[in-house]
Amino acid sequence: MGPRLLVHTRTTGYRHDSIPAAVACLRTLGGFEIDHGEDPAALTAPLEPYAAVVFLSTSGEVLTPAGRERLAGYVEAGGGFVGVHAAACTEYEWPYYGELLGARFTRHPQFQPGRALIEDHDHPATRHLPPAWDFTDEWYDFDTNPRDTVRVLLTADESSYEGGGMGADHPLAWCREQGAGRVFYTALGHASEAYDDPDFRAHLKGGITWAARA
Template sequence: MENSGPFRVLVFSKTSAYRHDSIPAAIKAIEALATSMKLFVVDASEDAGNAMTPSSLAQYAVIVLLHCSGDFLDTAQVDALQQFVRSGGGVVAIHGAAAGLYDNQWYGALIGAHFDMHPDPEPGRVQVEQAEESMLNVASGRENWKDEWYNFRSHPRDNKNLKVLLRGDTTSYHGGKMGEDHPIAWYQEFDGGRSFYTALGHFDEAYADEWYMDQIKNGILWAAKRQPQISRPQPDTTDAAQRFY
């Protein structure tokens, strides 16, 4: 892919199980990124029959799997997604996408780990790993970030292909089952392409938050093999109640 001109991004948000209320807010936020940056253009779809075919996917550099859940693709559509990745395509998977296609081993490896359960949402602390080396270029964590703190069916550290970006500080919230080391965002070179996953993003408020959307932006750019724009936001110590309510 030439590193010039806008590239195309498919935001795909079909659900066959739990459906997140934040899907519309997320689509609007990613569309706003495209408008402001002028580096990519966005199509949004939930029509797997038309969108998840080899010919349709060939026009995109990145697919954003936005809260996709359950068996949201059939066998032929998974094959098309696999062909897209093996042809060098990028995937950005957000939050609920880890609860998709539980019986498909390839999809689980693409995401990095499958969702298991989460405790009740509450504010907690996000810690940064590989701050100077990661593709997100995030120099600071986040205090009082309210989200669903996902636990996974396998520990992300056991997947040696993953490069962990963010961890949840398990002393700052309840219900973590991953041990003291709780990865919540990572990226990888995978099967010819690239994938980035974040477990954050349950609530609408995330998609109006600069710290969070900067990660989505850089995830898209990295997955498309474009150089992410470095951003060094400062830690936010705003009380969660003031920020969200």
């Protein structure tokens, strides 16, 4: 019996076709028990049974006021939170969520091959990766560079693709502490194919394991 995760995939904005593949990926990573759903009422129930809450390509406003209060209290008290890809396109009307995640999505160029540079090899989300990791994704830009408030794990090499908008220092995955809790975010994971990629699966598993203190 591994750590129990609450995986939330509700969307009120853009909905990714990759969500079913992403949920299936988490179920087959090994080591976790998965409770998956899209009912916002799940976030108003006690969250203490979960080692981490995972927002998996959520979008728009997905929580009720009671759910916001419950999630914030859970993380501040030591719970884990994981955001994957479009989790950065979520809860724009809730200022705390932007602080929790570290940055918010603004735009992306076309889906294309590019390169991520591993900045921190001492984290379980990145220790398996080569120094330069070739991947295909949307290469999200953010409203702010979160470096001052997060531990940056990998950055986007904007010279490796077209349309990057953040410049030479472009964090793409990071972790941070919020109160007594742990937060991990990765901007990667747009396409269904990503969730079959062994390196990306290990990246996800490492980030979740860290956030959940597993």
